Amino acid sequence: xxxxxxxxxxxxxxxxxxxxxxxxxxxxxxxxxxxxxxxxxxxxxxxxxxxxxxxxxxxxxxxxxxxxxxxxxxxxxxxxxxxxxxxxxxxxxxxxxxxxxxxxxxxxxxxxxxxxxxxxxxxxxxxxxxxxxxxxxxxxxxxxxxxxxxxxxxxxxxxxxxxxxxxxxxxxxxxxxxxxxxxxxxxxxxxxxxxxxxxxxxxxxxxxxxxxxxxxxxxxxxxxxxxxxxxxxxxxxxxxxxxxxxxxxxxxxxxxxxxxxxxxxxxxxxxxxxxxxxxxxxxxxxxxxxxxxxxxxxxxxxxxxxxxxxxxxxxxxxxxxxxxxxxxxxxxxxxxxxxxxxxxxxxxxxxxxxxxxxx
Ligand SMILES: Cc1cc2nc3c(=O)[nH]c(=O)nc-3n(C[C@H](O)[C@H](O)[C@H](O)COP(=O)(O)O)c2cc1C
Numbered sequence: 597x598x599x600x601x602x603x604x605x606x607x608x609x610x611x612x613x614x615x616x617x618x619x620x621x622x623x624x625x626x627x628x629x630x631x632x633x634x635x636x637x638x639x640x641x642x643x644x645x646x647x648x649x650x651x652x653x654x655x656x657x658x659x660x661x662x663x664x665x666x667x668x669x670x671x672x673x674x675x676x677x678x679x680x681x682x683x684x685x686x687x688x689x690x691x692x693x694x695x696x697x698x699x700x701x702x703x704x705x706x707x708x709x710x711x712x713x714x715x716x717x718x719x720x721x722x723x724x725x726x727x728x729x730x731x732x733x734x735x736x737x738x739x740x741x742x743x744x745x746x747x748x749x750x751x752x753x754x755x756x757x758x759x760x761x762x763x764x765x766x767x768x769x770x771x772x773x774x775x776x777x778x779x780x781x782x783x784x785x786x787x788x789x790x791x792x793x794x795x796x797x798x799x800x801x802x803x804x805x806x807x808x809x810x811x812x813x814x815x816x817x818x819x820x821x822x823x824x825x826x827x828x829x830x831x832x833x834x835x836x837x838x839x840x841x842x843x844x845x846x847x848x849x850x851x852x853x854x855x856x857x858x859x860x861x862x863x864x865x866x867x868x869x870x871x872x873x874x875x876x877x878x879x880x881x882x883x884x885x886x887x888x889x890x891x892x893x894x895x896x897x898x899x900x901x902x903x904x905x906x907x908x909x910x911x912x913x914x915x916x917x918x919x920x921x922x923x924x925x926x927x928x929x930x931x932x933x934x935x936x937x938x939x940x941x942x943x944x945x946x947x948x949x950x951x952x953x954x955x
Contacts, residue, residue: 600766600806600828604722604745606658607631608821608938611768611808612930613833614664614725615842616777618638621649623930625656625842630934632831635662635725642707643715650719660722662747667729667781668763670708674893678885682897690901693913699897706892714742723747725768725777728869736763749779749810751788752795758782760803768831769799771811771883775834775861775919777871778862783864785870793825800826814924816940820948834919835937838927847911850919855922866902866915868894874922877912878905 601609612619612627614637624634638646646663653661683699690697713731716724717738724739725747729737739746740763747766748759758781760765770779771792778785790798792811799807806828813819819830828924836842838849851874861875865882869891879899886894898915905913918925926933 597830598806598823599864600808604633606633606660606829608934608941609829610819610934610937611662611829611831612747612836613776614638614662614833615837616664616666616840616901618837618844618917620841620843620881621652621656621837623662623839624653625845626839626841626930627836627879627934628653628657628659628661628786630931631938632696632934633660633662633723635723636721638712638716639664639666639727640707641712643711645809646712646715647719650721657880662723662725663716663719663721663724664727665712665716666706667726667731668706668709668892670710672705672890672893674705674889678889679893679897682883682889682894686897688902689881689883690904693910695901695904695908695910695913696775697724697900699900702896705896706818713738717742720744727770727777729781730758730762733762735743747808749801750792751780751785752780752783753798755780755782755788756803756807760805762870764805766806766828767799767803767806769795769810770784770796771809773872773920775810775837775860775872775922777867777869789862791897792822794837796822796825796827812919814919814921816942817936817944818921819937819941820944832937834922834925836924836930837918838932839930839933840927841930845906845909845911845914847906847909848914849927850918851911851916852918852922852925853927857920857923860918860920860922863915866898867891867897871915871917872919873915873917875912876916879913950952 610632614635616637627634809822809827
């Protein structure tokens with residue numbers, strides 16, 4: 597057990613990854629109750645709904661959990677002509693595919709980070725984790741004043757150093773294998789696609805805070821491998837997507853075990869930001885005009901399409917985010933999955949110890 601896990605009162609070095617849009621209070625509480633760290637992905641959630649979700653988690657568990665936000669500006673400049681062209685193409689695509697939904701102009705492109713941050717401070721979870729940027733010194737002080745442990749996300753050694761310099765208590769390194777959006781903020785995502793087996797030991801050497809490993813970890817053997825490379829804990833996302841407690845659409849859950857690794861790719865066309873998921877029909881048909889729009893503008897414009905595709909069971913038009921090892925997923929209740937992961941980790945450790953003398 598790492599000192600990081602002990603500090604948080606965890607029974608095992610396992611973090612269930614925050615997954616905005618897919619993690620539910622039920623999933624978070626189930627993982628925390630099973631001895632890991634459940635994380636609520638609240639990047640898309642408005643401030644009041646964050647407080648409601650946290651209250652629901654607390655009604656289900658008294659154990660530590662994490663709340664995760666995307667570090668973004670409060671407002672976004674956007675070219676109205678580019679938006680109009682993208683809307684036209686997306687609407688035409690939905691009409692051709694037989695989906696009744698159409699795009700609309702939202703009141704704001706994404707929830708305001710400053711409102712979300714205020715809700716986070718009020719909610720006071722044991723842990724706050726962040727992606728897409730680094731919080732400023734005043735925000736770091738605010739969190740530490742409330743005894744909230746801060747975890748930053750890094751996709752390169754430079755980003756890990758930036759979080760350590762900002763005063764983070766731990767950094768989660770996101771290998772290129774990882775499902776969902778790339779957390780990169782000092783580099784273009786394409787320049788920051790470092791495999792976890794390279795990134796993890798490099799980051800462990802570079803910073804003196806605990807390093808959490810993320811990307812392609814689907815079972816207890818991989819957790820142990822990450823620990824051997826210096827990880828204080830493993831953060832698993834895709835592994836939890838098929839749990840009944842996850843909010844992933846039924847079509848998405850159905851497609852995960854069938855994913856072939858060469859079909860799992862980085863995609864900008866759903867959200868305007870590079871994210872790893874299944875290369876499906878939408879990726880082949882991606883509207884040309886939409887491709888130049890930035891995050892979170894494109895994310896907001898494709899939301900009606902993604903919602904309609906989920907309702908219609910059209911996995912081929914859905915953003916089916918997942919990591920490279922997605923087909924190793926085991927659909928089962930989260931508490932059972934945590935117990936299974938820990939059994940596998942124990943077994944792997946035992947078999948390594950037993951085989952040490954033979955070579
Ligand atoms: C569906 C999905 C949504 C995600 N959303 C978030 C998020 O909201 N915040 C975040 O920090 N990371 C997010 N991630 C990335 C995870 O934190 C983690 O890096 C990734 O799941 C690890 O790779 P794996 O999926 O192969 O386990 C998401 C990942 C997935 C699969």
